[in-house]
Amino acid sequence: DTGVSQDPRHKITKRGQNVTFRCDPISEHNRLYWYRQTLGQGPEFLTYFQNEAQLEKSRLLSDRFSAERPKGSFSTLEIQRTEQGDSAMYLCASSWGTTNTEAFFGQGTRLTVV
Amino acid sequence: TQLLEQSPQFLSIQEGENLTVYCNSSSVFSSLQWYRQEPGEGPVLLVTVVTGGEVKKLKRLTFQFGDARKDSSLHITAAQPGDTGLYLCAGGDYGQNFVFGPGTRLSVLP
Numbered sequence: 001d002t003g004v005s006q007d008p009r010h011k012i013t014k015r016g017q018n019v020t021f022r023c024d025p026i027s028e029h030n031r032l033y034w035y036r037q038t039l040g041q042g043p044e045f046l047t048y049f050q051n052e053a054q055l056e057k058s059r060l061l062s063d064r065f066s067a068e069r070p071k072g073s074f075s076t077l078e079i080q081r082t083e084q085g086d087s088a089m090y091l092c093a094s095s096w097g098t099t100n101t102e103a104f105f106g107q108g109t110r111l112t113v114v
Numbered sequence: 115t116q117l118l119e120q121s122p123q124f125l126s127i128q129e130g131e132n133l134t135v136y137c138n139s140s141s142v143f144s145s146l147q148w149y150r151q152e153p154g155e156g157p158v159l160l161v162t163v164v165t166g167g168e169v170k171k172l173k174r175l176t177f178q179f180g181d182a183r184k185d186s187s188l189h190i191t192a193a194q195p196g197d198t199g200l201y202l203c204a205g206g207d208y209g210q211n212f213v214f215g216p217g218t219r220l221s222v223l224p
Contacts, residue, residue: 004156033211042120042214043157043200056211076171090154103154103212105206112212 004106005094012112013082020078021109025094032075033103034067035091036060043091049075082113117141119143130192135218139216144207146179146186148196150201151217170209194220198216 005024013019025032030051035043037094046065047057061067064082069075079086089110093103118139127133137146145164149157163179163186170177176189180196188217190197200219204212 006156035214040219042216043204045211045213048211093156102145102159102162102206104159105149108156110154110193 002102003091004094004112006090006109008109008110009107010110012104015084015113016081018078018080019082019111020076021090021092022074022076023092023099023106023113024074026096027105029096029104030072030096031095032069033093033095033105034075034077035093037089037091037108044077045047046077079111082111086095087111087113115224118203118213120201120203120215120218122218123216124221125195125224129222129224130139132189132191133191133193133220134187135201136185137189137215138182139205141177141205141207143205144183145205147204147206147212148177148186148188148202149202151202157202170183180183193220195222195224197199214219 007022033048034046036046039041045058046061047067049069052069061068064080067077089108091108093105095103122137147162148160149156161177166181166183168179174191178187198221201213202214202217204214206212
């Protein structure tokens with residue numbers, strides 16, 4: 001297993017366009033998390049899944065954001081009608097179990113909205 | 115809402131020096147993780163501590179979890195330029211998501 005994989009690594013889009021990111025977690029990890037990180041800050045929680053169920057969503061996740069994990073494996077994060085404030089690194093992480101002892105991150109997707 | 119604070123925010127030292135960075139919260143966590151992140155990359159997990167008072171060593175890095183499981187420290191002995199990066203602590207709670215601190219940006223000068 002090669003760890004958490006995110007695609008694409010970089011995305012430049014025009015304001016108003018929709019973008020979709022993909023995350024493939026470590027196989028057999030039942031939990032998957034999405035975080036957003038802006039320059040100089042720590043990661044901010046967006047949402048997480050246990051298997052295919054979305055268990056928690058941050059208030060940061062506006063109506064323009066949606067995440068899915070249809071089969072409990074890979075996940076997608078879609079941002080509709082992107083705004084310049086959406087420019088950030090979007091990080092995906094996965095973990096095993098239900099007691100949250102540790103999470104492993106992918107390399108992230110850097111989004112730039114111009 | 116659980117919050118984590120980290121200090122110092124920035125630290126610049128010479129190669130060979132020792133340093134300690136701190137992670138503090140008013141909340142109790144079931145576990146605490148330390149990550150190192152380099153520019154343009156995702157955080158890389160260094161260690162997880164779960165027991166109050168626990169001390170873990172990873173080569174020149176020593177991690178301690180506070181007795182009350184509200185705080186943690188990371189001590190680096192004889193820092194090297196390769197230690198340069200953003201050090202993040204994250205608290206985990208049963209059934210909840212991970213909460214991150216803002217990080218300590220370490221620069222080790224040769």
